[in-house]
Amino acid sequence: MAIQWYPGHMAKARREVSEALKQVDIIYEIVDARIPESSRNPLLDEIGQGKKRLIILNKADLADPAATRAWIDYYAAHQLPAIAIDAQHTKGINQIAQATRAELAEYVAKQKDRGVRQVLLRAMCIGIPNVGKSTILNRLAQRNIAQAGNTPGVTRAQQWIKTNADIMLLDTPGILWPKFEDPLVGTKLALTGAIKDTLFHPDDVALFALKQLSHQAQDQLTKFYHVTPAELQLAGPDLLMQMTAHLGFRDDYERTSWAIINDVRKGRLGRFTWDEVPADGQ
Numbered sequence: 001m002a003i004q005w006y007p008g009h010m011a012k013a014r015r016e017v018s019e020a021l022k023q024v025d026i027i028y029e030i031v032d033a034r035i036p037e038s039s040r041n042p043l044l045d046e047i048g049q050g051k052k053r054l055i056i057l058n059k060a061d062l063a064d065p066a067a068t069r070a071w072i073d074y075y076a077a078h079q080l081p082a083i084a085i086d087a088q089h090t091k092g093i094n095q096i097a098q099a100t101r102a103e104l105a106e107y108v109a110k111q112k113d114r115g116v117r118q119v120l121l122r123a124m125c126i127g128i129p130n131v132g133k134s135t136i137l138n139r140l141a142q143r144n145i146a147q148a149g150n151t152p153g154v155t156r157a158q159q160w161i162k163t164n165a166d167i168m169l170l171d172t173p174g175i176l177w178p179k180f181e182d183p184l185v186g187t188k189l190a191l192t193g194a195i196k197d198t199l200f201h202p203d204d205v206a207l208f209a210l211k212q213l214s215h216q217a218q219d220q221l222t223k224f225y226h227v228t229p230a231e232l233q234l235a236g237p238d239l240l241m242q243m244t245a246h247l248g249f250r251d252d253y254e255r256t257s258w259a260i261i262n263d264v265r266k267g268r269l270g271r272f273t274w275d276e277v278p279a280d281g282q
Contacts, residue, residue: 030133067273
């Protein structure tokens with residue numbers, strides 16, 4: 001399955017981001033903790049211009065805690081500071097300012113040596129759609145100033161937001177990249193809600209989820225979809241067919257597929273991370 005989504009406003013946003021980077025001291029790279037690597041935009045390395053960077057794994061409440069710790073260690077080993085937060089429930093938000101000051105300590109010291117009493121730091125928030133950028137900004141600003149939503153493409157324009165931690169934040173629209181080199185990346189982005197639901201076939205995405213869940217969440221699958229342990233050994237399409245029958249959806253496999261996708265997105269089946277840390281650490 002090849003999923004692509006690169007609307008015109010995203011191409012424009014990329015140009016604007018490149019220009020605005022000259023005004024900031026650090027980049028907040030917001031990713032989805034369930035797919036930390038798949039939700040990173042490779043274009044950021046190209047347009048980042050060597051800026052300091054902080055990777056923020058948001059939605060950590062939906063991801064496997066052990067996997068999240070492993071990803072943070074992985075990024076640290078690659079000289080990329082990373083933290084995990086749950087912006088929706090305001091957990092871990094204070095880490096952002098702390099990590100920012102730690103990364104920019106040398107810059108702040110130089111500014112104070114020059115006689116600047118209060119150093120105002122500027123950060124740019126970048127991330128693909130629906131990773132929670134606006135929610136993070138609202139938490140940092142302690143007011144609802146950035147428009148937030150649970151569908152991709154809500155933020156359409158850049159805006160500066162002031163926080164109470166001497167940090168100015170530049171919000172940017174969610175930017176996907178023109179082509180997913182790995183089709184599996186597109187599937188993971190669709191499963192977690194980064195791509196508009198009208199742009200992919202739900203059964204393809206649901207079958208991917210079932211392949212993973214049939215090994216990691218057997219109890220949840222039997223409870224939610226009334227399948228037996230024996231049925232969980234069936235091939236993906238056959239399992240989806242059995243689930244559809246158990247749910248009383250007749251032959252409406254698409255309805256079952258959406259049920260699976262929405263249950264995954266809402267964390268009803270448990271906390272799962274769909275990206276694996278490379279075994280060789282590379």
